[in-house]
Amino acid sequence: MSNKIAEFLRAQLSAFIGGMTDLGIYTFCYKILHLSAPLSNVVSGSLGAIVNFLINRYWSFNSTETSVGCQLWKFVIVVLGSIMLKSLGIHYFVDVWGWHFLFSKLLVELIVSLVFNFTLQKFWVFKK
Template identity: 25%
Template sequence: MQFSDHNKIVRIDHFFSKSKVTQLIKFGIVGCSGLVIDFAITYFFKEYLGLNRFIANALGFGAAVTNNYFIHRFWTFKNNEKRVAQQFLKFLMVSIIGLGLNTLCIYTIQQWGHLSFYVAKFIAIVLVFIWNYTVNAQITFKKNEV
């Protein structure tokens, strides 16, 4: 199936190809591993070392982002970009924006929808997952056409 828009043809089946679906599943798996790392690091620093909860949270977030970047680079997107630091900074920026979007979604859903925090958080996670995957696939890990 194709749609034409100003002489540009968009193939719907490209977005749902087996490789894209596999990539999306891998992205989700890595995201879940990041969630575990984030919670584990945060818990360790907050509960065992007695650090401030916000500092512990930042350390957990940083560890998860770093872990997720490298797994996405080598497994999810099989990317061999030579400018690793520049690529990591793109990934970090997408992640920080995603964190902001997540917080904004939770706040908005709770204020306007009067839903519980965890329902709002679940909806926010789904929405931000779409943001994170799309931006990282199209910008951070985009393969250079030669």
């Protein structure tokens, strides 16, 4: 298996772990704390992002030559954009169109993670 494919698969596993963390917290915030779906996404996305950053830095992209601070500010920008896109998508699917909150979350997560997050993390945040 080529290094690029292995790196992509590691990044997807990292996204999955971060996503499962995010999904668990999202469900807790929405169902137990009764926060709105978009607000639940902001809380869960922020905490899931911390998990994702650490796994990506040390394992997925093995990008420890660059300082944490340099990577972190870029990562925060990507996460803010990601949370904004996801919250907007979830708002439309749940609040406007009445779709199920978990289905909406999973669909939006998949699209934003593959198109927006991976591309910016690989070629900007953790660029070697």
